[in-house]
Structures are given as structure tokens and as C-alpha cells.
Amino acid sequence: xxxxGTLKGGVISPSATASGAKLNTSLGGSLKNTGDIFxxxxxxxxxxxxxxxxxxxxxxxxxxxNAVKTKNNVGxxxxxxxxxxxxSIEEGIEKMASNLKRNYIDKGLTTIEQIQKKxxxxxxxxxxxxxxxxxxxxxxxxxxxFSK
Numbered sequence: 001x002x003x004x005g006t007l008k009g010g011v012i013s014p015s016a017t018a019s020g021a022k023l024n025t026s027l028g029g030s031l032k033n034t035g036d037i038f039x040x041x042x043x044x045x046x047x048x049x050x051x052x053x054x055x056x057x058x059x060x061x062x063x064x065x066n067a068v069k070t071k072n073n074v075g076x077x078x079x080x081x082x083x084x085x086x087x088s089i090e091e092g093i094e095k096m097a098s099n100l101k102r103n104y105i106d107k108g109l110t111t112i113e114q115i116q117k118k119x120x121x122x123x124x125x126x127x128x129x130x131x132x133x134x135x136x137x138x139x140x141x142x143x144x145x146f147s148k
Contacts, residue, residue: 017147018050019097026145029063031056031074034089041093045101051098051112055119058135068092075099078126112140 023035024037035053042049056144059076060068067073072086075096086092109115113136 017048018053020049023049023053023093023146027057027063029060029069030072030089031060031063033085034093037090037093040099041090045097047097047100047105048147050143050146051139052093053101053146054139055096055100056093059143076120112136112143 018039018062020039023038024033026073027034031053034040035049038049038053038056039076041047052070056068056074057063060074067076067083068089071083072089072092073083074089074092077084077092077096077099084095086095100119104115104118109118116135116139120127120135122130122132124132
């Protein structure tokens, strides 16, 4: 698999393209200094930590959203009662990665564009402001930054 992740939906790498130390240079807010967590969780699930961090940065406004500050929810993950709550940032990263592995990558959704269609679909009922329209561009921009 290549390392693309481009706006045209290039295939994401199944292996690490970013170290925890490299990610830490860009992670802010509640995500500050979590690069090693993204790296270890990525290794555990066989997901590029650059992708995990890119989704988290996009979903949380680089660690500044209420979801990450009050619920440790780094991935905008929804449950039956709205945004899911986790006991720690590490648990939030772990649950996001587990979800991506089981429900996306293992089902053949291996590009940012393919993941978006299920993860943050355009026109979703829980996206009244149409922010999902920018998901591919945002996640791809961060992915390319983190994986260089």
C-alpha cells in the first residue's frame, strides 16, 4: 500500500509514517504531548499514527473542542445518546483506533475518502452545519503534514 491519503482518496499506509515525537510538534490543546499514544495505539491496531492523529486534530480543532476537553472524545465518536465519553485521552484514542480497524479498515475502507463516506458522511443528521463536507480535505491535509 502506498502512503497517499490525497484529496483523490489515496490509500493510507498500514504502517507508521510518523513518530510520537514528530506528532508532538503539531499536537495542541488536550492533544498536546499525546504523540506517543497515537504511535503505540497505531502500532497495536496496524493503523498509521499519522491517520489517527489527523482525524483527531480535524475532529477536535487540534484539541480545543468541548468534546475532547470534557469527554476525552478525540474522534467525534457518537453513541446512542450523542457524543461518547471516555475516562482518558488515551482511552479515547484507543476506542477511535479500535473502531477504525473493525468497522472501516477491516471492511476494505482504506482511503480517507472511503472512510469519510461512513465516518462523517455529507448530509448526516448530526451535522446540521455541513462540516462533514470538509472532512476529506481537513483530514488529508493533516495526514500529509504528519506523514512527511
